[in-house]
Amino acid sequence: MALEKLFIYKGFMWAYHTRAGIDGPKCNDCRFSLVFQKNDQDWVLVCSECSKQFPLTENLERLKESALEKYKSHQLLKHEVVSFDLPPTKVGMEAEDEHYWINASIRQKNGKRVGIVYFGEKIEAQTSKDKTQLFIDFDAEQVRFDPNNQHPTYLLAKLKIEFPESVTTLEQKGEI
Ligand SMILES: [Zn+2]
Numbered sequence: 001m002a003l004e005k006l007f008i009y010k011g012f013m014w015a016y017h018t019r020a021g022i023d024g025p026k027c028n029d030c031r032f033s034l035v036f037q038k039n040d041q042d043w044v045l046v047c048s049e050c051s052k053q054f055p056l057t058e059n060l061e062r063l064k065e066s067a068l069e070k071y072k073s074h075q076l077l078k079h080e081v082v083s084f085d086l087p088p089t090k091v092g093m094e095a096e097d098e099h100y101w102i103n104a105s106i107r108q109k110n111g112k113r114v115g116i117v118y119f120g121e122k123i124e125a126q127t128s129k130d131k132t133q134l135f136i137d138f139d140a141e142q143v144r145f146d147p148n149n150q151h152p153t154y155l156l157a158k159l160k161i162e163f164p165e166s167v168t169t170l171e172q173k174g175e176i
Contacts, residue, residue: 006031007074009067012054022068025060027052081111089113098122100155113138121155136161143168 002018012025012034025034027047034045034054045054056063092105102119109116115138120131132155133146141163145152152159152170159170 005071007071009070010063012063012067014067014071016068016071022064022071024064024067025054027054083108083111086111086113096122112140119155120150134159138163141166141168143170 001020003015004018005016007014007016008028011028013028013031014022014024015026016022025045026032027034027050029052030047030049032047032049035048036043037046037053039053043056045056045060046052047054086108088108090105090107092103092107094103095101099122100119101122102117104115104117106113106115108114115134115136117134117136118131120126123130128148129150132150132152134152135144135146136142137144143161153172156170157172161168
């Protein structure tokens with residue numbers, strides 16, 4: 001039984017073990033188990049070591065279930081998504097002359113249809129600043145570029161991307 005993750009959820013500490021699953025809630029100071037204790041008319045959770053009290057505002061079983069669901073969704077967020085609903089498109093083109101090159105493709109990334117366009121200038125010592133990378137998210141109608149690379153308007157005075165519902169324009173603003 002190996003501990004996979006110790007996490008805080010809704011103010012409580014929880015442990016997730018590889019085979020045994022979720023264990024908790026624990027005291028988030030000393031990590032001892034919490035036990036029910038009657039406080040006047042209400043039941044509260046109390047640390048069996050330091051006596052710290054934890055207010056419980058919902059059913060403990062449901063809280064434990066939602067802590068487990070939270071952990072599972074956290075694990076799933078790490079993985080790349082493949083959508084079998086999208087057509088298996090992977091088109092691309094490349095072109096170059098003695099000064100410039102361009103590489104454009106439409107593919108699937110994390111379950112979404114995206115367009116990726118690289119273009120750059122042929123300079124002897126190639127660095128990340130010699131090229132531009134544009135990411136086109138067709139579904140969200142958004143265009144992004146990697147700020148570690150060259151700004152798109154360094155090579156192109158104006159760039160206009162037309163989606164069905166909107167238009168994105170990148171334009172040089174004065175001297176750069
Ligand atoms: Zn404690």
